[in-house]
Amino acid sequence: MILAVIVGLAIGTYAFRLAGVVLRERVALPERIQVLLPMTAATLLAALAATATFMDAGAFAGVARPAGVAVGAFLAWRRAPFVLVVVAAAATAALLRLAGVE
Amino acid sequence: MTVAVRSILGDRALVRDVAALGLAVFAVSVSFGAIAVAAGIPPGLTVLMSLLVFAGGSQFLAVGLIAAGNPFAAIFAGLLLNARHLPFGLAIGDVIGTRWWQRLVGAHLLIDESVAFALAQPDPVRRRRAYWATGGTLFVLWNIGATLGVLLGNAGDPDALGLDAAFPAGLFALLLPTLKDPTTRLVALTGALVAVVTTPILPAGLPVLLALTGLLALLARPRPRKTVSS
Numbered sequence: 001m002i003l004a005v006i007v008g009l010a011i012g013t014y015a016f017r018l019a020g021v022v023l024r025e026r027v028a029l030p031e032r033i034q035v036l037l038p039m040t041a042a043t044l045l046a047a048l049a050a051t052a053t054f055m056d057a058g059a060f061a062g063v064a065r066p067a068g069v070a071v072g073a074f075l076a077w078r079r080a081p082f083v084l085v086v087v088a089a090a091a092t093a094a095l096l097r098l099a100g101v102e
Numbered sequence: 103m104t105v106a107v108r109s110i111l112g113d114r115a116l117v118r119d120v121a122a123l124g125l126a127v128f129a130v131s132v133s134f135g136a137i138a139v140a141a142g143i144p145p146g147l148t149v150l151m152s153l154l155v156f157a158g159g160s161q162f163l164a165v166g167l168i169a170a171g172n173p174f175a176a177i178f179a180g181l182l183l184n185a186r187h188l189p190f191g192l193a194i195g196d197v198i199g200t201r202w203w204q205r206l207v208g209a210h211l212l213i214d215e216s217v218a219f220a221l222a223q224p225d226p227v228r229r230r231r232a233y234w235a236t237g238g239t240l241f242v243l244w245n246i247g248a249t250l251g252v253l254l255g256n257a258g259d260p261d262a263l264g265l266d267a268a269f270p271a272g273l274f275a276l277l278l279p280t281l282k283d284p285t286t287r288l289v290a291l292t293g294a295l296v297a298v299v300t301t302p303i304l305p306a307g308l309p310v311l312l313a314l315t316g317l318l319a320l321l322a323r324p325r326p327r328k329t330v331s332s
Contacts, residue, residue: 020191
């Protein structure tokens with residue numbers, strides 16, 4: 001039963017992935033739509049980042065995580081190296097939690 | 103192939119950045135392996151799931167629903183969460199390559215991080231390099247991590263290390279160059295707002311797809327600009 005779930009999920013997920021990649025090649029999109037495609041990816045990623053920042057299992061994620069992301073975002077905006085952005089975000093959230101702030 | 107690997111390794115900044123996110127992903131995958139076996143998924147199947155599905159969010163979701171005795175929901179909810187890969191493929195499918203083996207292998211490496219790293223690059227050559235480097239590295243790390251988690255059985259709590267903040271912060275940093283374009287920024291931020299607001303009321307996966315309604319913000323502008331930084 002578990003194997004069936006895994007195989008079902010794997011096939012479906014791969015189908016989504018391959019479908020997008022192949023459709024991109026096969027379907028001749030008008031130029032006006034093609035211009036929108038990078039925007040589509042950016043919007044999905046922004047939505048992922050925003051929901052991962054503020055929400056946890058459908059509820060508000062608390063203080064520590066958004067605060068960590070805010071520190072990381074500020075550093076990114078100040079053109080800090082990517083490594084520093086990621087480490088500072090994690091460290092901020094971890095230290096806040098260590099201090100008892102969830 | 104060795105030429106491609108050498109060209110990736112030659113890009114020091116890319117290697118360093120991918121490694122930074124890769125470490126965070128690695129730690130999360132260790133906890134996935136541990137949580138899955140704790141939930142009663144056999145060790146071999148846990149590793150198989152990581153190899154074949156390779157989409158973290160849906161793996162955690164599926165494990166939770168299998169443990170709750172709801173296998174059909176595990177497939178359905180997982181697929182809903184992964185439906186975003188279709189528009190991702192549409193958007194950056196040309197980055198992967200034109201040969202069939204490249205598409206077949208490259209499609210499996212389509213994850214949020216490989217899309218974000220590709221999108222952050224200024225030209226097609228670097229986009230392709232970033233896509234394969236990110237997807238390939240994270241695939242290896244994700245599966246080693248999951249295996250390690252299965253073996254350890256207890257991985258501690260990645261949240262205690264603040265790793266849940268690392269992923270969105272990294273995504274934001276990668277998105278910044280793209281968001282410099284005012285039109286893209288308007289659409290992306292509108293979409294992000296829609297996703298956050300609808301998260302408490304919709305099943306996981308739908309809010310992010312619903313973010314595409316952010317494109318409607320273009321209609322609110324009388325003359326949308328044609329140039330999109332990509």
